[in-house]
Amino acid sequence: MSAGTVLAWAAVVVAAFLVGSLNPATMIARLLGKDLASSGSGNPGATNAARVLGRKWGVVVGVLDVLKGLVPAFVAGHWFGGAHAAYAAGIAAVLGHIWSPYLRGRGGKGVATTLGALLGVHPWVALVVVVVFAVGVALTRWVAAGSIFGSLAMLVVAVLIWTGHAPGDVWTGLWLMAIGLLVLARHKNNVVGWWRQRHLTDET
Structure with missing residues (x-):
């Protein structure tokens, strides 16, 4: 494996992790004047978003969380032409969702993002x-x-x-x-x- 390929793989994994780290539940809750960390179960995921913000917003968050896993896995798989890159990107996105640096290491449980990664591969x-x-x-x-x-x-x-x-x-x-x-x-x-x-x- 060439140095260029290694760097490309690293870039894909880091990008997937950062995409997965974005937390739609927290962002939408803040726009609506809510704090998920202190409401419901405290979990920044789709289930708690539905509980605190309403079912409609829970569905929106769920779809966005699925896309966070689907898009990196799908793009990586087609970019490199193989499943291994998709696996790396998919699990990186899930890890980003679970341990988001934007939320100081907090995150959701990874269910919807895992589903997205599965859909992408x-x-x-x-x-x-x-x-x-x-x-x-x-x-x-x-x-x-x-x-x-x-x-x-x-x-x-x-x-x-x-x-x-x-x-x-x-x-x-x-x-x-x-x-x-x-x-x-x-x-x-x-x-x-x-x-x-x-x-x-x-x-x-």
Whole structure:
């Protein structure tokens, strides 16, 4: 790999990270005179935006968050002509959303941006994740549960790829595993809260 190619890859990754770092939820909330950090769950993402600003604004934020993952992954994949660049750009955008330098290291949980990255590289995986997410929300009436189920679906697809039961190579599986675990880790508090609530319910 030439020095020019390395620099180009680095530029793509940095650009994707900075695009992912832009936080539409916080920007729109400020324009509307709201502070998401001190409202609702405090999370600067689409779900909390819908809770605090209204469903319409939640949808707008969700679409913009999806585009933050879709555009870098799609452009990088077509610019370099391969999936590996798209993987790097996609995960960089998700990391930027989660740990935004514009928000001093804070950020959302990465669900919508992950969906965008999937759409930019493997739309069929994105479809699987959306279906599982929708079923999870329908069964539990809880968006976080849908996100957790969707992340688990990515891990399952990764295993299916590694065992030859789904199309893709080892890098595809590794990417899906990494991005799925990343989103799962961001929902750790949701899982802990659910477990504690269930434990208290069982005791009473």
